[in-house]
Amino acid sequence: MGAALTGRDEELETIATVLDVGALLLTGPAGSGRSALLEEAAERATVSGIRVLRGAGSAFEADLPYAGLNQLLWPLHADVDGLGEAHREALRSAMGLDAGPAPDRLVVATATLTLLTRAAPVLLLVDDLHRIDAASATVVGFLARRLDGSGAALLAATDAGDDLAGIRTLAVGPLDESAATALLTASFPNLAGTVRRQLLAAAQGSPLALHELPAALTAAQRTGTHDLPDPLPLGPRLTALYGARLAPLPAPTRRLLLLVALDGPDGSAALATAGDLADLLPAERADLVAVDACRVRFREPLARSAVVALAPPGERRAAHRVLAESTDRPERRAWHLARATLGPDERVAGLLMRAAHSHRRRGDAAGAFAAMVRAADLSPRGADRSRRLAEAASVRTDVDLRGVSRLLGDARHADPGRHGSVPAAVASAHLVLNGDGDVDTAHRVLVAALDDRDPAHVDALHALLTVCAFGGRDELWVPFHAAVARLRPGPPTLLALGASLVADPARATPSDLALLDDLIGRLHDEVDPARIVAVGRAALFVDRMPACREAHRRVVRDGRRGGVVVAVARALVNLCLDAVRTGRWAEATRLAAEGQALCEAHGYQTLRWPLRFGAALVAAGQGDEATTQDLTAQMLRWSAARGACSVAQAAHHTLAVSALGRGDAEEAYRHAVEVSPPGRLAANAPLALWSAIDLVEAAVRTGREVEAAAHAAALGQVAALSPRLALVARAAAATVEPSNERFGAALAVPGGERWPFDLARVRLAYGEWLRRHHSTSAAREQLAAAQYAFEQLGAVPWTARAEAELRAAGATPAAGPAVLTPQEREIALLAATGLTNKEIGQRLHLSHRTVGAHLYRVFPKLGIGSRAALRDALSIPK
CATH class of the missing domain: 1.10.10.10 (Winged helix-like DNA-binding domain superfamily/Winged helix DNA-binding domain)
Known part of the structure; x- marks a missing residue:
């Protein structure tokens, strides 16, 4: 079965019975795959040794009596002379083999039945039966009621609604979502995910549309590098199909349909301009639109595309001008004017830039980018065109990095004398950081471009925040903090949070946390994905991400339908690392894989590393040494080549966890001190909050009591930041100076079960101490709880440690x-x-x-x- 017949198993099973039932009529609209089913039936019949006779209706032959019968029976014309005289003469006359008066239709039909019975086994295939001439259609209807048991069979296809009375009918409907996805993926495997979803929505299960829509796109549009046009372009067959439906409509109807198609989802502005709604009645009768008092809806998305595609360019521009005058929405007016304008026009370009900034404030980076590029096209002056292209390049970094370099080149070409700009620096820094460049180069580009007089200055500071966070070195943060301090009347909320909770969460103030908690409380109403993930990034290391999950999942869901790619990637990073911390390790692994695939597809190489970190932490906890070593080696190589110390710290933290699981405390200590020196939580190193307990445990196990005590004291100073940090801070204190009271205080932290790996490690340490102090009954209780928690996580080496301690305490660990x-x-x-x-x-x-x-x-x-x-x-x- 060919790819075109994906999802048609039930239809093919029914068609396979046609030789038994004599006749079957396939009904369905053009493009539904009727012809493909007929072709498959022909191939199967031929393989089975059944002769196939083909015919198809044609508008050009509709007025020629028996033209369809001639086409169908021509391969048997030599056998006609073997019929009886009456049948022979009637059939030869009908087929045009002899001249003479018009034969009696019943005699022709009976002669045809006799001829087919003698030629059996034979299968008649008639496509587009609704277009066949009336005389031939009469004969086909006669045959359909009499072929049963004759050894001949009929399979015909026609538009939905047509039928042959009393003949079994099979409706060929649209493909279901699964089959449509399989067909599209098989035919166009390189489609970007967002593009695939848009095409599936437009095609509505039509096999023809699933083949033609992607074929009509450019390669850049198919891969998601360029946005899809609206409306979608149609292929030649789809254009012809819809053209045949639109052509009979009166000119006023077509003009009003064009206004509706260009107006958007509900056509409300178009209705406001309509002189007479009765002009839409022909389109309603043709089943193209549905109309109510204040709304017009195209019944098929492709009908809207066809209306626009088939309208002459001048008519489209005129319609946009009408709509621009009729709307009171500035953004819509700007877009309609832009599409009605042929040459440069600074007024329209300015309106589009205002619309672009409005799009961006709502978190619609794709809409902002499209408006900026069109504004640049309409700009009369090279300097304006250059500035707008640079800003478009900066915004494009939130959508897809591919194409950003070309935009920057076009900006330089538009104004060769221009010496860069803040938006150009932001875009360039993203390219450097995600390409073969290094942190220091991206840092220099941004610092050199900082200009608090430029509206893009805050964008540059957000980009610099990301560069500094990846760099993870104190000297990188100095110009960032200085620039933030110079902002008047003060930094925007999210930038202020980044300057504290992203840069150095260990030194967050109560006011920082109060501001963060307030923003988290508002996330359910937040529509800007960039703001959601920025709040999540600030929340991650002070353990507030669980309260941000639903908003992040909303970002991911929207992204799968075509949202801002970089926001989706960052949401996946936050969700992945949150899942690691809260013991949902299978989910963390899945999120890491999804995020890495997304980053790879759109060029966000830098964001792959925190996702690999999440996957590596899970592998380390579960004892998958091969994966742990592979991922951390990649992280260390990349960070060394690009000066990204935070990625190196992530690798060392992972290796410390892995070493502790194996019981190699010396190696664990060596890696832990690479994240933060003993005795203090390193500034500008958020992972110091995660790795502190590793350093304390490793120091105690290697006899470094002074270092362990100093680091436990440092951890105690941040215990108020979150319940998890209170848990590990108390656990660190108990590890340095064990006692029932100290371990009890750690286990008594409310909500400790939300961090099952941390809690299980506390129970393991407590159980080990109890066993050494001969409290075997209490030790077994703690160790059994630790063993169970580790098993649930799949933390194999930690489970083995707990089991070994249980055996030493006289218990038999559960296994099997x-x-x-x-x-x-x-x-x-x-x-x-x-x-x-x-x-x-x-x-x-x-x-x-x-x-x-x-x-x-x-x-x-x-x-x-x-x-x-x-x-x-x-x-x-x-």
């Missing part, structure tokens, strides 16, 4: 197949049969490295040390 995840059990069962990792991976569509990592976790769960013991551990009969 029941603790395996479904995928671990499937892999273990396959391994028990003797399959290699590579063979298992091929069967389950996994890499051999992933299979090995799963088995690495399975063996300690089952209490075995080799593959040979799997069969017995899993209770598989020999």
Whole structure:
């Protein structure tokens, strides 16, 4: 079955029975895939040794009696002479083989039935039956009622609504969403996700539209580099189909339809300009639109595209001018004027720039970018064109980095004497940071461009904040903080939060936290995705992200439908790292994979690293050494080449967690001090809040009591920032000076279960201390709780540590197949049969490295040390 027949299994099953039932009529609108079904039926009949006779209705032959029958029976014309005299003469006359008077239709029909019965087995295929001439249609209807049992069969296709009375009918409807997606993906595998969703919505399951719409786009539009035009361009067959429906409409109807199509979703402005709504009645009768008192709706999205595509350019411009005068919405007026204007026009360009800034304030970066580019096109002066293209390039960095370099080049070309601008610096810094450049270069570009007289100055400071955060070095922050301090009457709220909670959360003030909590409380009403993710970034290291989740998920959902890409990527970063901290590790891994794919597709290379950090932390916690080492090695190489110390710190934190899980405290200490020196939480290093407990534990286990005590004291100074930090600060104090009271205080922190990995580590440390002090009953209680929590997380090495302590405390740890995840059990069962990792991976569509990592976790769960013991551990009969 070809790709065009994706999702048509039920229809093909019905068609397969046609030789038994004699006749079947396929009904459905043009473009529904009727002809493809006929073609598939022909191929299957030929393979089965059945002769296929084809015919199709045509408007050019509709007035020629028996033209369709001639086409259908021509391959059998030599057999006509074998019929009886009456039948022979009637059929030869009908087929135009002999001249003579018009034959009797019943005799022609009977002769045809006789001829087909003698030629059996034979399948008649008639496409576009509604266009066939009347005489042939009469014969086809006669045959349809008499072929049953004759060895001949009829399969015909026609427009929905036409039928042959008494003949079985099969309606060919639109493809469902799953089949439509499969068809589009198979035919155009390189479509960007947002483009695919837009095309699916427009095609509404029409196979023809699913083939023609993407084919009519440019390569840049298909990959999402350029925005899709509105309305969508149509392919030749779609244009012809809709053209045939629009052509019979009166000129006033077509003019009003054009106004409605250009007006937007409801056509309200078009209705306000309409002289007579009765002009829309022909379009309603043609089932093109639905009209009520204040709204016009196209019944099919492609009908709107066709109305615009088929209108001459002059008529389209005139319609835009009418709509510009009739709307009281400045943005709509600006766009209509822009589309009605041919040459440069500074007035219209200025209106479009105001519309662009309005789009941007609402978080619509794509709309702002489109308006800026069009404003640049309409700019008479090179300096204005250059400035607007530079600003468009800056905004484009929030949508897709591809094409930004070209825009900056066009800006320089438009005004060669211009020496850069703040928006150009912002765009250039993004290109540097996400390309082959380094943090210091991006930093120099932005610092040199700072100009508090420029409206884009705050944008530059937000970009500089990101550069400094990736750089993670004190000297980078100095010009940033100085520039923020110079702002009058003060920095905007989100910039102020970034200057404290993103730069150095360990030194956040109560007023910082109060401001953050206030902004979080308003997120349910926030529509700007950039503001949502900025609040989430500020919330992450002071443990407020759980309250931001729903707003972030909304950003991701909107992004999957075509929202701002960079906001979606940042939302995925925040959600991923939040999921790591709160023990939702499977979700964190999924979010990391989705975010990395998005960043790769749109050029945001820098944002891949916090996502890889999230994936690496999960791998480290679960004991997947291969993945941990691979990801952290990548992070260290990238950070060294680009001066991104925060990425290196993330790698060292990950390696410290991994080493502690293995029980290698010396290596854990070596990595932990790379994040923050003992005795203080390093400034401008947010990860110091996450890694502090690692340093304290590693210092205690390696005999560095002074360092451990100093770092526990530093951690105690930030305990008020969040309940999680209160938990780990108290745990650090108990690790340095163990006592029932100190460990009890850590476990008593309200809501500790929201951070299951941190809480389980406290219980493990407490249980170890209790066992060493011969409180074995209390130790077993804490250790069993830790073991269970680690098992739920899939934290294999930590589970093994808890189990070892439980055995030392005289308890038997629970183990066996029941603790395996479904995928671990499937892999273990396959391994028990003797399959290699590579063979298992091929069967389950996994890499051999992933299979090995799963088995690495399975063996300690089952209490075995080799593959040979799997069969017995899993209770598989020999």
